[in-house]
Amino acid sequence: MPAVQETIDQVRQIDVDQYKYGFETTIEVEKAPKGLSEDIIRFISAKKSEPEWMLEWRLDAYRRWLTMDEPTWARVNYPKIDFNDIYYYAAPKGTTGPKSLDEVDPELLKVYEKLGIPLKEQEMLAGVQKSKIAVDAVFDSVSVVTTFKEELKKAGVIFMSISEAIREHPDLVKKYLGTVVPTTDNYYATLNSAVFTDGSFVFVPKGVRCPMELSTYFRINEKNTGQFERTLIIAEDNAYVSYLEGCTAPQRDENQLHAAVVELIALDEAEIKYSTVQNWYPGDKHGKGGIYNFVTKRGDCRGKNSKISWTQVETGSAITWKYPSCILRGDGSRGEFYSIAVSNGHQQIDSGTKMIHLGKNTSSRIVSKGIAAGVSENTYRGQVSAHRKAENARNFTQCDSLLIGDKCGAHTVPYIEAKNSTAQFEHEATTSKISEDQLFYCLQRGIPTEAAIALIVNGFVKEVIQELPMEFAVEAQKLIGISLEGSVG
Amino acid sequence: MLEIKNLHARIAEDGTEIIRGLNLTVKAGEVAAIMGPNGSGKSTLSYILSGREDYEVTEGEILYNGENILELEASERAAKGIFLAFQYPVEIPGVATMQFLKVAMNEQRKYRGEDELTTPEFMRRVKEAAAELKIAPEMLRRPLNVGFSGGEKKRAEILQMALLEPKLCVLDETDSGLDIDALKIVADGVNALRSPDRAVIVITHYQRLLDYIVPDTVHVLYKGQVIKSGDKTLAHELEANGYADIIEAAA
Numbered sequence: 077m078p079a080v081q082e083t084i085d086q087v088r089q090i091d092v093d094q095y096k097y098g099f100e101t102t103i104e105v106e107k108a109p110k111g112l113s114e115d116i117i118r119f120i121s122a123k124k125s126e127p128e129w130m131l132e133w134r135l136d137a138y139r140r141w142l143t144m145d146e147p148t149w150a151r152v153n154y155p156k157i158d159f160n161d162i163y164y165y166a167a168p169k170g171t172t173g174p175k176s177l178d179e180v181d182p183e184l185l186k187v188y189e190k191l192g193i194p195l196k197e198q199e200m201l202a203g204v205q206k207s208k209i210a211v212d213a214v215f216d217s218v219s220v221v222t223t224f225k226e227e228l229k230k231a232g233v234i235f236m237s238i239s240e241a242i243r244e245h246p247d248l249v250k251k252y253l254g255t256v257v258p259t260t261d262n263y264y265a266t267l268n269s270a271v272f273t274d275g276s277f278v279f280v281p282k283g284v285r286c287p288m289e290l291s292t293y294f295r296i297n298e299k300n301t302g303q304f305e306r307t308l309i310i311a312e313d314n315a316y317v318s319y320l321e322g323c324t325a326p327q328r329d330e331n332q333l334h335a336a337v338v339e340l341i342a343l344d345e346a347e348i349k350y351s352t353v354q355n356w357y358p359g360d361k362h363g364k365g366g367i368y369n370f371v372t373k374r375g376d377c378r379g380k381n382s383k384i385s386w387t388q389v390e391t392g393s394a395i396t397w398k399y400p401s402c403i404l405r406g407d408g409s410r411g412e413f414y415s416i417a418v419s420n421g422h423q424q425i426d427s428g429t430k431m432i433h434l435g436k437n438t439s440s441r442i443v444s445k446g447i448a449a450g451v452s453e454n455t456y457r458g459q460v461s462a463h464r465k466a467e468n469a470r471n472f473t474q475c476d477s478l479l480i481g482d483k484c485g486a487h488t489v490p491y492i493e494a495k496n497s498t499a500q501f502e503h504e505a506t507t508s509k510i511s512e513d514q515l516f517y518c519l520q521r522g523i524p525t526e527a528a529i530a531l532i533v534n535g536f537v538k539e540v541i542q543e544l545p546m547e548f549a550v551e552a553q554k555l556i557g558i559s560l561e562g563s564v565g
Numbered sequence: 566m567l568e569i570k571n572l573h574a575r576i577a578e579d580g581t582e583i584i585r586g587l588n589l590t591v592k593a594g595e596v597a598a599i600m601g602p603n604g605s606g607k608s609t610l611s612y613i614l615s616g617r618e619d620y621e622v623t624e625g626e627i628l629y630n631g632e633n634i635l636e637l638e639a640s641e642r643a644a645k646g647i648f649l650a651f652q653y654p655v656e657i658p659g660v661a662t663m664q665f666l667k668v669a670m671n672e673q674r675k676y677r678g679e680d681e682l683t684t685p686e687f688m689r690r691v692k693e694a695a696a697e698l699k700i701a702p703e704m705l706r707r708p709l710n711v712g713f714s715g716g717e718k719k720r721a722e723i724l725q726m727a728l729l730e731p732k733l734c735v736l737d738e739t740d741s742g743l744d745i746d747a748l749k750i751v752a753d754g755v756n757a758l759r760s761p762d763r764a765v766i767v768i769t770h771y772q773r774l775l776d777y778i779v780p781d782t783v784h785v786l787y788k789g790q791v792i793k794s795g796d797k798t799l800a801h802e803l804e805a806n807g808y809a810d811i812i813e814a815a816a
Contacts, residue, residue, distance in 0.1 A: 512619070517655040520615050521665075521725065522643035522673035531668055535659025535708065 095357055096558065098327030101187050101297055105216070108165035110300070114138065117270055120165050120217075124239045124273075127246055137259045137269035144263050150426040151455045151487060152395050154331070154368065162333060164271045166298040167218040180221050188213055191324060193293045195223055208288040209320075210235055214305065216298050217273035224288065231287050233317075234279040238306050241277035248279055252310055256339035256376040256403070264397075265372040268337040272306035275336070280315040280346075289318050289545055296325040296332055296356075296367065305336035311346035313379065318349040318545060323392070325357040329365045331394060336371045344379030344406065349387070351544055352400075353552055356392035358559075361450075363422030366394025373400035374430075377409035377438075385412040386429065387543045389552045391559040394423060399457065401430035404438035404469075411440040414543040416552070418533075418559045419452035419484070428458035428489075433469035433499070442473040445537045448484035449560055459491040462499035469499040477507040478536050480529065480560065530557035566764045567591040567614075567733055572625035574613050574789075583609045583620070585789035591733075591782075594761040598775055598800060599768045601786035602808050607768045608652065610786070611737045614766075615649040616642045629733065644676035646732030650722040650739050657709040662721060665709045666691060666728055673729060694727040698754050716747035723754035734758065734765045740774040752777030772804035787812055 108119045117138055121131040146157075168181060177185075177195065188195050195211055210224035212235065219237030228235050234245065242249050259269045276292040296303045311317050325332065334356060340348050350373075359366025369392075375384035386400040402411025413429035431440035440460065448454035454477065462469040477486035488505050510532050518528035534541070534553055541549050567590065574584040583606045591597045601607055613620050614627065616639030626633050634642055657665060671681045682690075695705060698720045710718055719739055726734055736755065740748055755765065755778050767778055775783075775797065783799040784791045785808070792815035793799065803811070 511655075513655045514657060516617050516639065517651065517657070518669075519639035520643055520649050520651075521669035521729070522640050522676065523669055524638070524640045524672065527668065527672055528640075531660055531665070532657060535657060538659040 095327055097191060097324035097355065098357060099190065101183065103181070103183050103297070104169040105166050105298055106169050107163050107298070107301070110163050111160040112162070112164060112271065116164055120271060120273060123165065123167070124242070126242055129250065130242055133254070133259070134270050137266050138271075140260050141263070141266040141270055144266060146263050150397050150457070151453060152397060152424040152426050154395055157333065157368070159267075161300070163298065163301040164217075164304070165273060166216040166301045168215060168220065177221055177223070184215060184220050187215070187295065187297075188293070191293070191295070193322070195221060210288055210290050212237055212276045212290075212292040214274050214276075214292060214294045216296060216301055216303060219274045219276075228287070232281045232284050233286050234277065235290055236277055238272075238275045238277045238308060241308075245277070245279070248310070249277070249308065252339070252341055253308055254339075256341060256374045257337050257372050262372060264335045264370040265337050268304050268306060268335050268372070271302075272304045272337065275305040275307040275338075276309075277307070278309040278317060278319060280311045280317045282312040283314045285315070286317040289320060291320040291322065294321065294323040294334075296334065299328065300330060300332070302333040302335065305334065305338070307336070307338040309339070309348055309350070310341045311343065311348050313344040313346060315343075315346045317347075318351070320351040320353070320545060320548060322353045322355070324355050325367055327357050327360070327365065331366060331368055333368045333370065334393075336373070338371070338373040338400075340375035340384055342375065342377050342379060342382035342384050342409075345381050346379060347383040347385075348375065349385045350375070350400070351548065352386075352388040352390070353548060353555065354388065354390045354392050354396070355555060358392050358421060358423050359394040361421050363394070366423075367392065369393035369396045369398060371398040373398065374403065375401070375411070376403045377406050377411060379409070380406040380435075381408040382406050383410045383412075385414070385543070387414040387540065388416070389540075389544070389555065390415070390417040390425060390427060391555050396423075396425040396427050398427045399429055401432065402440060403432045403434065404440065404466075405434045407435040408437045409435055410438065413440075413442045413444070414540040415444045416447070416537045416540045416556065417444070417454060417456075418447045418449075418556055419454045420449040420559055421452060422450065423452045425453070426455045426457055428456045430459040431461070431471055433460075433462040433466040433471070436465070436467040438466060439470040440472075442471070442475070443539055444475045445540055446475075446477040446486050447480065447533055447536065447556075447560070448477065448486045449480035451483045453485045453487070455487040455489060457489045459493070460501055461491075461493040462496045462501075464495045466496050467498050469494070469496065469501075471501040473501070473503045475503075475505040476536070478533065479507065479509045526557075526561055529560055533557075533560060566593045566595075566630060568628040570626050570628070572613070572627065573623045574609070574620050575623060577619055577621045583789055584613065586625070587786075587790055589784060589791055591764045591766060593764055595782060596759065596765045596767065596778065596780045598780035598783045599766060599786055600770070600783060600800065600803060605786045606789040607786055608737055611649055611735045611766075611768060614735055615639055615647055640672070641676065643729075644673040648726050648729055648731035648734050650719075650726060650734065650736045652738040652741060654710045654713075654718040654722055656711045658711055660709055661706055662709045663691065663705045666725065669725065670728060690728060694724055697727070697757065698724050699750055700724055715742035716744065716750075719743055719747065719751050720754070723751055727754065727758060732763055734763065735768065736765065737768045738770065739767070740769055740771065748774065749777060772800050775800050785811055787815065
């Protein structure tokens, strides 16, 4: 073995994991007792000073959840989860909800600084940050701060934690919550409905174009604690909003659960662009630890000519089970799904989308790029369906998989169902490997192996990267490079 | 510049011996042509020089500027100035030619401890070199080698060579698949790079390319050995009489 490779390997042995966000923060927390019961749900609801109807909604979901079974159809393997061995509520002490920036515990601010999340409005205003991004920071079970609230309010946009919205805008929440993902939708969505803790609420009124990017940053810190994110985004007629979520967690030997529900509602002519850069801790190189990311995300194009676009870059989590979908209800509505799913080490990904065409002249586009390395398993699972009345439904699906090494797997499972003869659905799928020839060619030009893989992979995912907001595209490219470090050799 | 001593090498996977006691010396400023019938080990030699891992050197050494390079990674050899123009340039989908050039140039600079090129400086160099080779800016925006014609591929190889400014250039069957106009452009590109501190090894089947890139020395490779060396007249001799006589004489 050449000397340089040896050095790289030695360094790598010292620093077993390349996950850069694996640090843990010691902060005094307040937790609910371990386990799940009606009392725990009452505890969470009381902590958040929720109205009675919210508590009833949760309890109803819990009772239904008790009668349900865990889904087993996904191509993922993991030991049975003991739902009574999880903490369902953990919050930094004294934090029951978001405050103004100067009131936030400096220790917490340090965490976000370390993660590179801009929370200081002044700095952003002073031009330190290129463009303004409003951030809602969720730490374990609570939102600790939401920035640029006032400025957004002037534009008529409501951006706050969902806990706050339940107290301050109960009518809006009541009108839309659970209308896209019903309480009983699936096992994890039902569990989430019972115990959800925090997430973001966005309301963009008629005719308003949200003046800046909105984003929520999720951090799991506390041991043995599940995070149950709930996000609700509503764009009224002719409104536009672009939203981005990011997520990280400390490096731990135990698996932790993140079970989220995200609902998007787009009314007439409205557009919602939702991007995710998911970088939960993926576990170590032996497959120990990591986040179970069991997520239900769905958008409802409720109004005519509305548009919902999902873009996701998935590099983290031990297991990802996630299908951001669009219900194309309004005539002329459009759904898009752009995905990059990278799996390395022992990661397992079963992800894809559903495009459900209900209205006339609806269209959808799916571009999925799966990259598998190490001994990982990477599955695309997608459904495209046209309802009886969905005249002229159009779909184009492109699913490409790239394999690095010969111990990983890539799988494509498309379900296509057209009940209207005017539907036109196209599906293209390819699987390729980074060839020895490509690698050698790059090496011969002086590009070392890992840089060569990053270059080839970035070429492979380019179509999707272009869909990300500019500020995050570069970030995402770097992240993909880091995730694939050590994937060969 | 290059000294190959008693080199023996085989295919790593099945142990087939391809290079069997090869000796070759190429001086700085020299253009050396390597000719030989199919299967004599010409392409294998170019891969071994550039460090492809599919081959195993079992004996002998390769000295490049006095340094034994056999322990170096392919990317390190490249950064030290060894360039291989491929017979079949590889497609890199989604990676614009321009982007590939920038990454390659900067990775080599990084290895040598030099600063990255600024974008304007990089652009200036690319524009200049591309114009010399009659490469349209549009081609530089396309993914490297994807959908390129045979001539475009070879020109892209020479463009990379011009920009990376190597010390030892190995051209593997660069004339294959080229019409006469493309051949002239490529040959002009190579000739422009001839300099007293740079050596060029031209691997070819035919005399044709050597009419345009005139070699200082010609070496005949057969069964993994150099069986005859001479000046440019040797190439003409081969063109007229074929390899049979020389092979017989060496046997």
